[in-house]
Amino acid sequence: MKALLFIETDGEKALGASCELISAVKALDAEGTAIIVGNRALADTVATFGIPVIFIETATDCDTLTEVLSQIVKQQNPDILLLANTSLAKDIAPRIAGRMDLGFVSDVIGMNKTDGKVIYTRPAYGGTILEHIEVDGTAVVIVRNGTFSKPEAGSNAGVTEKKLEIPASVVRAKIVDTVKDICETVNLEEAEVIVSGGRGLGNVENFKLVEELARVLGGEVGATRPAIEDGWICRTHQVGQSGKIVAPKLYIACGLSGATQHTSGMTGAKYIVAINKDEEAPIFEIADISIIGNVNEILPIMIEEMKKVKAK
Missing domain, CATH: 3.40.50.1220 (TPP-binding domain)
Known part of the structure; x- marks a missing residue:
């Protein structure tokens, strides 16, 4: 089983919720590869958790990230694309699934492998019940924060730099300025x-x-x-x-x-x-x-x- 993990960063560090995805892959005994965009130093840091990293030097706006991840999914053909439950992931994950006609499961709080298939567990109806979902083909999956533990440092699995051509036409919205309360x-x-x-x-x-x-x-x-x-x-x-x-x-x-x-x-x-x-x-x-x-x-x-x- 092959899994891609999108490790989100804030420019200074890899988000803890994204790093938890490394533990998720290990729990599934899957072959995992992490994807980091925009910060090579953070790619080197994540590789020390014992997972190989693909690094892409490009912008980190929603349109660009959607295109980047779509291209890598097409190239790698994974069974699962994992993202942490963040505002950014909620924006780009459905786009990728819709664009590539893939399965999509959000707010996952458990993953178990049975007979080679992954069963995803998520709360439904305001958390009053749990539903178990199986996806045919590649699944784009958003995992709730805290579902898996933070990974521990291991052997450095190395970083591979990849260059991707991002057509200017895919970037339809640009952030001109941000003001934070x-x-x-x-x-x-x-x-x-x-x-x-x-x-x-x-x-x-x-x-x-x-x-x-x-x-x-x-x-x-x-x-x-x-x-x-x-x-x-x-x-x-x-x-x-x-x-x-x-x-x-x-x-x-x-x-x-x-x-x-x-x-x-x-x-x-x-x-x-x-x-x-x-x-x-x-x-x-x-x-x-x-x-x-x-x-x-x-x-x-x-x-x-x-x-x-x-x-x-």
């Missing part, structure tokens, strides 16, 4: 600790307790859609169906009920702590630790106790 510096997808708040906190002043606990733990702040709509924090912190899909080591859910619109974005968390005064709250069904009580009374205690632990 200060909120866009938050990186929920890569965070190991996330403290999220919901409407149960009551007001923006109480929501600051969530921010303080996240700061003490060295984590990031998440939020439900109601908290965003009430203006307590900017939209880039939203976790859920219409927000970010996250998979931290620790997820602390504060004053949120556990509606599927939110939990579908955080069920990949390794350990979940939930705080809610309603003992019937759905969030407790998926929590590893359930704390029943007033979140605005419990959070100050947690903050002080965590400070004591950090001070030791």
Whole structure:
């Protein structure tokens, strides 16, 4: 079985979610090759994870990347093209699948090989069920962050530079300038600790307790859609169906009920702590630790106790 992995970068490093794809290939016992565009130094770094790398020196806009990956898929004829669950991947992966008439599976949280065939598992209907999908022919697959572990360094598998002709006609949109809101510096997808708040906190002043606990733990702040709509924090912190899909080591859910619109974005968390005064709250069904009580009374205690632990 042959797999291609698109390793996405931010110009300075390879994204952790993309590097997890290396572990996915090893779990399938497949022959994997990583693809990196635009930064040769990062290609050398990824090769140290024991996977051969194809490096292409070209632009990294969506149109160009779509053409680059389409050409390599045509040349290599892999069984699988794997991408991490990022905004960029969600843009280019369906284009590649549609352009080349390939199978496409998104938000994959599990892959198992049975009788030489790969079965892809993904949540459906807001995460209330899991569906198992088999694809005939080459499949373009987007894998949810945190599904596989980060790879460990191994022997250097080497880098092959490849030159591709990118017709000017394929680039139909060009980024002239970018302006980032200060909120866009938050990186929920890569965070190991996330403290999220919901409407149960009551007001923006109480929501600051969530921010303080996240700061003490060295984590990031998440939020439900109601908290965003009430203006307590900017939209880039939203976790859920219409927000970010996250998979931290620790997820602390504060004053949120556990509606599927939110939990579908955080069920990949390794350990979940939930705080809610309603003992019937759905969030407790998926929590590893359930704390029943007033979140605005419990959070100050947690903050002080965590400070004591950090001070030791």
